Amino acid sequence: MSDLIISTPYGLYCEPADIFLDPWQSVPKAIITHAHSDHARRGCGSYLCHHHAKPLLKARLGDINVQSVEYNEKIIINGVTISLHPAGHIPGSAQIRIEYQGKVWVFSGDYKLHHDGISTNFELTPCHVFISESTFGLPFFQWPPPDQVFQEIQRWWMKNKSEGVSSILFAYSLGKAQRLLAHLQISDSPVFVHGAVHTMNEACKAAGIKLPETLRVSEVYDNRLFKGALVIAPSSANGTPWLRRFGPYRTAIVSGWMALRGARRWQAADRGFVLSDHADWNALNAVVKGTGAGKVFVTHGYTETFSRWLCENGIPAAVLHSQYTGEQTTETETAEES
């Protein structure tokens, strides 16, 4: 039997259902795992995604033809059974399960195991073939407990606040920014957000996700309000004139890459906090094993290293070419999120 999901120049493709998964080119029909821009591109005829991803996709891609479904809801196309299962990556993120002629394939998109307070928890989906990401697929990447990181961020902010210095957190505008808002104790101090974060906050609220009130930086006329305040912005704002409004301030980057001292220094921020919406080394291994898959494909990240490691551990694995980028050290225009 030929492969149920293959890599084509347009994207990952399921031939019997004639549908693309997270395509990187315009195609007639696409299923989308989540709304980060390396997984959800413009120009497709129709999109299918989870209910929570729908407003996010619209905020990102404009007026598109999009249908949404619940997790575990079965859709049958040409005898192929398709369903979405929580990936725990960002709100509305899903793994795509495809069943055809008794074989089950699962495409993970991006995923993590930690509960983040805004996404539905990751759900292990048994399958014959598992297509995994490996953004942080090296044993070096082992995340500290997120609660500990939130405490560190809180302490950093409070110290800055006591000195009258604003705290600027650089984080992905979709996912990470909301995760921070959900976990930091912000009841007694206003939090300000960059426009890109504001847009994503509104889209998340439209998806039914509860977030604390924030103020848009551009709506503030009196710069004195920023004194000692917390500001959340995408990392693309780092080093730009946008920061000039904030009098004395300190910056910090919130990203899985901050585990690397090199990345931390290179990014020129005052602090780096290690927090990722991607699975770390241990989580990747646990999930791959947990699916019971007899064959694994790896789409992005440290693909060759991770697949070699799996092969040596008795799980046949290979690289599946894709154009996904995973979490990046800087959020840029073309791949604003991942």
Added chain:
Amino acid sequence: MKQFAELFERLDQTNKTLEKIQLIADYLQQACDEDKLWAIALFTGRKPPRIAHTTLMRQWAARCAGLPVWLVEETWHTVGDLGETLAGIIPDTSENNRNQGTLHEMIHQIVTIQSLKDDSEKERKVTAIWKSLSRKERLVFNKLCAGSLRLGVSQGLLVKAIHHAFQIPEEVISRRIMGQWDPFTTTFKELILQPGENDNIAKPYPFYLAYPLEEETDIKNNLSGWLIEFKWDGIRAQIIQRKKELFIWSRGEELVTDRYPELHFLKDVLPDGTVLDGELLAWKENKPLSFQLLQKRIGRKTLTRSLLSEIPVIFMAYDITEWQGLDIRNKPLSERKEILYGLVSSVHSPALLYSPVMNAETWDQVLHFKSLCKGNGSEGLMLKKTNSPYETGRKKGNWWKWKLDPFTIDAVLIYAQYGHGRRAGLLTDYTFAVWNEHQLVPVAKAYSGLTNEEITELDKWIKKHTIEKFGPVRSVEPFHVFELAFEGIQQSTRHKSGVALRFPRISRWRKDKTVREANTLQDLKALLQTTGQI
């Protein structure tokens, strides 16, 4: 250990000098005396003996983490730093099983382990320590074990921090911490707190620094009040002889007397109360050796006899700021030069030279002097007003420097590799090639010169246009042309192309050029002919 690991991380994360000083001062104030002493020892490059070869450490860490050695090595290629890699691959222990030892206790453990004969016994001990530390502490421990702890703190900064913490004058601290001492035999009180005689005699003057010559200069029309010198490509330094003691200070406010034994005779031949300003140069057969060689000399911890004869250092004096115990910085330059000339002549040593002074009547003569620079190994000219005092810091007006233009070529990007250190995680180490007939041959590696935006853009492009990966290196489609600037060119048997560029860096991304328009190896060889080996 926890506090020191914290200090290491915070120092690593900030490039703000004041913050670094504060962090070190805070640490020194709260640490016990033994830890204070060891921290100062580590900051000044003293270290416990190395436990084992890094190959062994890699194997131990692989076993401890249950990973194959190849995977540890792959990971190392991405992370870029071995100590950090090994700290990161070992799972963190829970808070309650943590080792509570202090810095000096840890160092004594390292000494004990180092003295063990049996490698498997060493492995057992090191593994046990790894398992008892947090990730941050493991990083510092690994670096201590491998003798590779670099704290990125200059002597000057450390001195300021100690001054901040204990209110002892800076030059006194410099003299104490830069002298001979051993953390295994001395105490913090003896080293830092006990006052000594002659504590103040090492005090240097602030250097007077020149600005680059401006394009539109009126010196051109009035050269009479100016003198011209070659600008030497060495290390700016100050030599002090007071009360029969000699001190050599380098530009970074570091006391480096020990590094230059060939100048120690000056202690006996310079009169008491003399301070000279000039340049430390690697020098052989009446010519400076390349700066690369001087760096090699500086980089070595121990000065072997062969190194000293391979790369001898001299002092090229061009100013005198103290004479017969008097500060003469306000005397006009011409007078100071006269005193200096007389002094250097009377010392009459090949290790103390007087930087030649030239006069020009026309700008053409100045240009002529400039044309001599490549031949005599200087990096340009200095223009100084004859009646100028010796000023403090960087001042415009009386002294100007005029550097030679660096060379440039257009070359093609052919390989990329993940950056180490501050650029780990991005493809930032590039290899560039020029044409030899119909082939591209690599001629230079360059790491710097692009903006962060350009690096991100190029990183993406490379990831999409990788032809092949071998180990950490990717070959990429020959497509992008970059202008490389470099300081010189030399013959090289180590490079396939037969030439090596000195200090190559990216000066511009030539998106307007196609690969065919890049330079050829013939162009480089022609350049080698005209400039000679520098």
